Amino acid sequence: xxxxxVLNAVHRAHGAxxxxxxxxxxxxxxxxxxxxxxxxxxxxxxxxxSHMTVIDLHGPRTREFLxxxxxxxxxxxxxxxxxxxxxxxxxxxxxxxxxIVYFFDDSHYRLVVNAATRAKDLAWIEKQAVAxxxxxxxxxxxxxIAVQGPNARxxxxxxxxxxxxxxxxxxxxxxxxxxxxxxxxxxxxxxxxYTGEDGFEIIVPAVDAVKLWEALAAAGVRPAGLGARxxxxxxxxxxxxxxxxxxxVSPWEANLGWTIALDEGRDFIGRxxxxxxxxxxxxxxMVGLVLDEKGVLRHGQKVLTAAGEGEILSGxxxxxxxxxxxxxxxxxxxxxxxxxxIRGREVPVRVVKYPFVRDGKPCEGI
Amino acid sequence: MSEIPGxxxxxxxxxxxxxxxDGLVRVGISDHAQxxxxxxxxxxLPEIGASVQAGxxxxxxxxxxxxxxxxxxxxGEVVEVNEMLSDKPETINEDAYGEGWIFVVRMSDRxxxxxxxxxxxxxxxxxxxxx
Numbered sequence: 001x002x003x004x005x006v007l008n009a010v011h012r013a014h015g016a017x018x019x020x021x022x023x024x025x026x027x028x029x030x031x032x033x034x035x036x037x038x039x040x041x042x043x044x045x046x047x048x049x050s051h052m053t054v055i056d057l058h059g060p061r062t063r064e065f066l067x068x069x070x071x072x073x074x075x076x077x078x079x080x081x082x083x084x085x086x087x088x089x090x091x092x093x094x095x096x097x098x099x100i101v102y103f104f105d106d107s108h109y110r111l112v113v114n115a116a117t118r119a120k121d122l123a124w125i126e127k128q129a130v131a132x133x134x135x136x137x138x139x140x141x142x143x144x145i146a147v148q149g150p151n152a153r154x155x156x157x158x159x160x161x162x163x164x165x166x167x168x169x170x171x172x173x174x175x176x177x178x179x180x181x182x183x184x185x186x187x188x189x190x191x192x193x194y195t196g197e198d199g200f201e202i203i204v205p206a207v208d209a210v211k212l213w214e215a216l217a218a219a220g221v222r223p224a225g226l227g228a229r230x231x232x233x234x235x236x237x238x239x240x241x242x243x244x245x246x247x248x249v250s251p252w253e254a255n256l257g258w259t260i261a262l263d264e265g266r267d268f269i270g271r272x273x274x275x276x277x278x279x280x281x282x283x284x285x286m287v288g289l290v291l292d293e294k295g296v297l298r299h300g301q302k303v304l305t306a307a308g309e310g311e312i313l314s315g316x317x318x319x320x321x322x323x324x325x326x327x328x329x330x331x332x333x334x335x336x337x338x339x340x341x342i343r344g345r346e347v348p349v350r351v352v353k354y355p356f357v358r359d360g361k362p363c364e365g366i
Numbered sequence: 367m368s369e370i371p372g373x374x375x376x377x378x379x380x381x382x383x384x385x386x387x388d389g390l391v392r393v394g395i396s397d398h399a400q401x402x403x404x405x406x407x408x409x410x411l412p413e414i415g416a417s418v419q420a421g422x423x424x425x426x427x428x429x430x431x432x433x434x435x436x437x438x439x440x441x442g443e444v445v446e447v448n449e450m451l452s453d454k455p456e457t458i459n460e461d462a463y464g465e466g467w468i469f470v471v472r473m474s475d476r477x478x479x480x481x482x483x484x485x486x487x488x489x490x491x492x493x494x495x496x497x
Binding site: 033231295316317319343 | 404431
């Protein structure tokens with residue numbers, strides 16, 4: 001049984017091509033994925049991300065619970081409304097999911113986790129929460145719309161209640177606050193995203209989502225599908241769960257070392273495995289690849305290096321760069337001249353530091 | 367969905383063939399196929415002079431989403447390729463039945479044309495695919 005977001009009929013009315021994504025019937029594009037990609041890089045686009053799972057955590061020991069559950073440290077969240085990106089690991093240090101946690105108050109936090117991992121995430125979180133007496137509540141009564149691009153914030157701000165505008169305009173990156181939207185609808189506005197552009201992710205009551213979408217469209221925000229979302233996040237150097245990491249991969253091997261907080265005395269799930277891996281030396285690393293020739297790098301292609309074989313994780317034509325880029329997992333060590341096997345042809349590629357694109361422009365060396 | 371030109375014949379795998387006045391066969395993909403593939407970003411054309419077999423791979427189209435083999439509807443020799451696609455692969459998205467043609471074959475066996483679907487049969491095929 002395929003699930004539908006509350007915006008499903010709106011997508012279809014806009015001529016979206018729909019696909020199954022993690023059990024959800026979602027728009028892949030509304031005509032041209034590349035035009036939607038450029039709209040986000042150059043102006044403002046919006047994505048229906050209501051398939052993602054919102055989970056509220058309540059209880060006096062919620063912070064203590066999250067210090068145990070997450071590899072990043074919620075102790076970094078000092079101000080109400082601040083958000084943190086983190087992995088949630090198993091005992092072996094493998095990634096169960098990546099998520100964003102929002103700080104409401106000491107006894108209330110909110111998690112936003114991936115759609116495709118919803119059931120296993122909920123089961124894991126509920127199991128771990130018992131010992132802390134934390135109440136785990138999924139919020140299917142919410143929808144979520146990501147508005148992204150250099151003009152995204154201005155277009156959203158214009159739709160908010162006047163009294164809320166100055167506060168939302170001043171929101172720092174990775175911070176969130178409540179605001180009133182069109183017709184007085186209650187919004188939760190976060191300055192986060194998955195595109196490498198500025199913008200907001202807005203949590204809205206499901207009953208108000210269509211009205212918000214239409215107001216954004218009327219303000220000139222272009223609907224964009226999951227296809228554009230994928231090329232935008234790849235260019236921005238952001239991992240996709242299930243493709244770039246999963247339960248057999250540790251954050252060290254997925255270039256997510258920056259999200260691991262080995263703070264003194266915090267015993268989070270997976271910590272000892274991560275420390276062991278680090279002491280033994282991490283065997284596989286994730287690198288960025290650029291193909292200067294014609295052709296497209298794709299998931300599953302074999303990567304040939306002096307240190308041994310690896311494989312492409314996320315790979316695609318990158319519309320901003322007009323060439324193909326990819327993430328690959330390869331053996332640690334001297335890589336030498338790296339080639340990718342594209343349908344039996346060995347094609348030379350460049351190993352680069354990513355992100356590939358930031359704030360609309362190619363990064364240096366790409 | 368644009369009209370399917372009545373003079374075309376189709377493979378089930380969505381390639382079209384148009385027999386031209388000089389007896390050569392021009393080959394492309396259907397408008398339905400281009401919309402399924404999404405934005406095209408790269409076309410691997412056959413070489414002029416290459417021999418192709420009916421129902422076998424002759425070119426490769428890469429969209430943002432995926433790579434797809436393009437089968438030749440008829441056997442024969444490739445006599446012309448659409449070089450413009452190297453710089454503007456999106457021409458196929460814009461005009462699949464016209465400017466977005468891919469290659470031209472001098473066919474070796476006219477009887478192979480009888481194996482192809484006519485426009486009505488192809489329209490019915492994609493109609494059923496959509497439901």
